[in-house]
Amino acid sequence: MLNERLHKLTRKHYENCEPYRRMMDARGLDINNLPVYEKLPFLPVRLFKEFELRSCQKEEVVKTLTSSGTTGQQVSRIYLDRATSSSQQKCLTKIVSYFLGTKRVPMLILDSSAVIKNRNMFSARGAGILGFSMFGSKRQYALDENMELDIEGMKMFLEEHKGETIFMFGFTFMVWQHFYKKLLERGYKPELSKGVLIHGGGWKKLVTEKVSPEEYKKCLNDVCGILPENVHDYYGMVEQTGCVYMECKCGHLHTSAFSDVLIRRHKDFSLADIGEKGLVEVVSVLPESYPGHILLTEDEGIIFGEDDCPCGLKGKYFKIEGRIKNAEIRGCSDTYAAKF
Amino acid sequence: MRKFADVVILMQPSSNYTMLFPKTIDWEQFISYRPDVPFSDEVIDFLNALSGAILKDRQSRMFPDAITFAFFCRKANVLKFKKQYTDETLRLGRGILFHIAPSNVPINFGYTLVAGLMAGNANIVRVSSKQFAQVDLIIKHIYALLETGEYNEVAIRIALVRYDRMSDANAYFSSICNVRVIWGGDATISTIRKNDIPARSFDVCFADRYSIAAINSKAVMGASEADMKELAENFYNDTYLFDQNACSAPHTVFWMNDPELEAAKEKFWNAVYELADKRYQLQPVMSVDKLTAFYRQAACMDVKAEQMPDNVVVRTEVKEVPKNIEDFRCACGYFSEHTINNLDEISPLVNIKYQTLGYFGFDKSVLETFVRTNRFQGLDRIVPIGETTAFALTWDGYNLIDTFTRIPSVL
Numbered sequence: 161m162l163n164e165r166l167h168k169l170t171r172k173h174y175e176n177c178e179p180y181r182r183m184m185d186a187r188g189l190d191i192n193n194l195p196v197y198e199k200l201p202f203l204p205v206r207l208f209k210e211f212e213l214r215s216c217q218k219e220e221v222v223k224t225l226t227s228s229g230t231t232g233q234q235v236s237r238i239y240l241d242r243a244t245s246s247s248q249q250k251c252l253t254k255i256v257s258y259f260l261g262t263k264r265v266p267m268l269i270l271d272s273s274a275v276i277k278n279r280n281m282f283s284a285r286g287a288g289i290l291g292f293s294m295f296g297s298k299r300q301y302a303l304d305e306n307m308e309l310d311i312e313g314m315k316m317f318l319e320e321h322k323g324e325t326i327f328m329f330g331f332t333f334m335v336w337q338h339f340y341k342k343l344l345e346r347g348y349k350p351e352l353s354k355g356v357l358i359h360g361g362g363w364k365k366l367v368t369e370k371v372s373p374e375e376y377k378k379c380l381n382d383v384c385g386i387l388p389e390n391v392h393d394y395y396g397m398v399e400q401t402g403c404v405y406m407e408c409k410c411g412h413l414h415t416s417a418f419s420d421v422l423i424r425r426h427k428d429f430s431l432a433d434i435g436e437k438g439l440v441e442v443v444s445v446l447p448e449s450y451p452g453h454i455l456l457t458e459d460e461g462i463i464f465g466e467d468d469c470p471c472g473l474k475g476k477y478f479k480i481e482g483r484i485k486n487a488e489i490r491g492c493s494d495t496y497a498a499k500f
Numbered sequence: 501m502r503k504f505a506d507v508v509i510l511m512q513p514s515s516n517y518t519m520l521f522p523k524t525i526d527w528e529q530f531i532s533y534r535p536d537v538p539f540s541d542e543v544i545d546f547l548n549a550l551s552g553a554i555l556k557d558r559q560s561r562m563f564p565d566a567i568t569f570a571f572f573c574r575k576a577n578v579l580k581f582k583k584q585y586t587d588e589t590l591r592l593g594r595g596i597l598f599h600i601a602p603s604n605v606p607i608n609f610g611y612t613l614v615a616g617l618m619a620g621n622a623n624i625v626r627v628s629s630k631q632f633a634q635v636d637l638i639i640k641h642i643y644a645l646l647e648t649g650e651y652n653e654v655a656i657r658i659a660l661v662r663y664d665r666m667s668d669a670n671a672y673f674s675s676i677c678n679v680r681v682i683w684g685g686d687a688t689i690s691t692i693r694k695n696d697i698p699a700r701s702f703d704v705c706f707a708d709r710y711s712i713a714a715i716n717s718k719a720v721m722g723a724s725e726a727d728m729k730e731l732a733e734n735f736y737n738d739t740y741l742f743d744q745n746a747c748s749a750p751h752t753v754f755w756m757n758d759p760e761l762e763a764a765k766e767k768f769w770n771a772v773y774e775l776a777d778k779r780y781q782l783q784p785v786m787s788v789d790k791l792t793a794f795y796r797q798a799a800c801m802d803v804k805a806e807q808m809p810d811n812v813v814v815r816t817e818v819k820e821v822p823k824n825i826e827d828f829r830c831a832c833g834y835f836s837e838h839t840i841n842n843l844d845e846i847s848p849l850v851n852i853k854y855q856t857l858g859y860f861g862f863d864k865s866v867l868e869t870f871v872r873t874n875r876f877q878g879l880d881r882i883v884p885i886g887e888t889t890a891f892a893l894t895w896d897g898y899n900l901i902d903t904f905t906r907i908p909s910v911l
Contacts, residue, residue, distance in 0.1 A: 183795045185798070186804055186805055203795060206792050207792060426786075426788070427782060427811060428811060429787070429791075439784055456791065458785070484783075489743035
């Protein structure tokens with residue numbers, strides 16, 4: 161079924177996105193005789209920073225997502241038409257409801273309200289918050305515009321929703337830096353024993369601070385009572401919004417019915433074995449308006465198994481090891497090395 | 501008479517640098533150096549001693565580039581240069597040379613220093629802020645030799661410094677130099693140029709360049725197994741040895757058409773692959789870079805991926821080479837290929853950015869005619885494959901001995 165859908169998408173993008181067609185032709189892909197999806201060409205995500213890759217008419221674009229990207233870097237541009245945007249939402253709902261239930265619940269956003277003030281340009285952070293906001297019946301920001309704890313606001317909000325499940329959302333490092341650390345500092349202990357936290361954005365900065373996922377969960381439990389099994393990391397990217405990979409209670413990320421993850425060896429791009437580290441390829445059935453259904457990320461990861469995670473969730477379960485290292489290369493050109 | 505324009509207000513020496521040689525320095529004394537004639541006996545003797553010391557050091561065996569450098573400095577070789585680069589004309593060095601060596605080619609600092617010494621100058625060399633074992637090795641020997649006191653006439657001509665990009669040392673060294681020699685990319689050059697040099701001084705810049713190769717299919721088909729091994733080794737040294745990121749490393753390979761063209765390509769690339777697969781450390785990011793480069797190229801021009809076993813060697817066949825082909829380069833073993841029926845077909849592409857053409861299977865006379873008839877703005881070096889990285893006193897179209905000396909006329 162995944163094959164059929166991915167073939168359909170490949171053909172659609174081939175017909176509607178000229179750069180994609182040129183790329184596939186150069187690769188020698190026989191569009192009338194597509195192989196299984198594991199053998200379909202994967203586009204490096206960086207291409208979305210360099211080219212306008214779009215498979216719909218300009219007029220049909222309802223949203224343009226951009227990646228956060230550090231200063232000075234180019235950002236990815238992802239063009240969404242109505243259909244793709246809506247299926248992204250549906251997909252996210254489906255995946256998240258497993259962890260949150262199908263009913264909307266009060267939502268505590270562990271970020272500042274300033275992030276989404278400018279709605280015209282969707283930053284990855286703003287888009288994430290907005291995307292997940294649909295699961296909240298009522299919303300409260302934990303941080304004020306200056307990234308300081310809004311203790312009064314939280315107190316009132318939690319008082320009002322005593323005993324209810326509280327959906328908490330934020331970015332992994334922000335949660336640590338501006339929620340956990342500040343709570344510790346201020347000595348305020350919000351009652352969030354019925355909280356469910358979904359966080360994403362990567363561990364890079366926390367690895368530097370030597371915080372493990374287990375410690376992260378335990379520390380949060382200490383300051384607000386949230387149960388470690390209700391803290392869920394997710395892996396996702398702006399190039400495949402909606403198709404997130406959620407962390408189960410065993411600490412593994414899972415593929416969903418809408419997605420797949422393949423690990424490739426960098427030497428020849430062959431598929432790695434279970435347990436073997438390699439480059440992460442992400443597959444999603446959602447992208448209709450841009451050719452982002454099969455992508456090679458710049459992350460490394462390991463697949464642990466398929467359909468047999470002790471948590472009971474089906475699908476492949478895996479771990480992200482982090483971004484690939486920039487090479488220290490020789491030679492006199494400026495291309496890579498930052499000099500002077 | 502001293503003209504106003506010649507009066508330079510010296511910047512204060514900054515303390516933001518480390519002296520590698522000598523340990524401490526009196527800059528005022530260093531600047532008072534009087535230029536010498538090129539290829540003086542003192543310099544030749546010193547270089548020969550340096551060569552011997554490096555060759556005798558067992559540690560050097562690990563660094564083929566250090567060995568090559570040592571051979572370059574041998575007396576016989578230097579005397580050959582002397583014959584080639586000087587005549588009866590009275591010449592003197594220009595005075596103080598300030599060299600900014602590139603950060604990623606370890607031995608280059610040595611070559612630029614030696615060229616400056618041969619021309620009769622005193623030299624301030626900014627050595628790469630990155631640590632390289634072969635750089636340390638050469639500096640160790642320079643140190644040991646000059647410490648003996650036997651080469652005092654040469655010792656006063658060398659100042660090796662190291663500093664990072666945040667340092668303001670560039671300003672001072674620029675203010676005291678007669679020639680500033682900048683190795684490195686365009687970005688480096690424009691940064692360094694923000695510092696003034698005295699009015700009569702000038703820059704010699706080695707900017708970002710683009711290099712290509714031309715291979716005669718017939719010659720490849722005629723090559724013996726041993727010849728092919730050597731050719732592959734040479735090509736590897738021209739490219740992979742410096743991550744295909746030296747400005748002399750070919751990125752586009754032009755193949756002279758032949759009925760056996762395809763067989764020749766296969767023969768050549770198999771040999772290169774075999775070697776690169778064994779020696780080259782392919783990192784994950786390089787594979788991703790090459791794949792990205794391939795799709796980037798595919799989006800912009802008609803290309804076809806050529807079958808190779810893996811990502812160690814990545815090749816694309818370009819049907820029609822666009823004028824901006826140099827924008828599509830990728831380091832670490834990524835090659836565009838194009839078939840030609842005549843060398844002159846390369847000509848419309850060549851612009852001022854083109855540096856080296858590495859060749860295999862062409863007569864020197866044919867190549868000379870190729871340059872004469874096409875009157876290129878670029879292509880400064882046309883050398884056999886295997887010699888593209890070999891340092892020569894004529895580099896990037898500059899005769900360095902000429903450039904680093906002046907001719908006092910006595911009538």
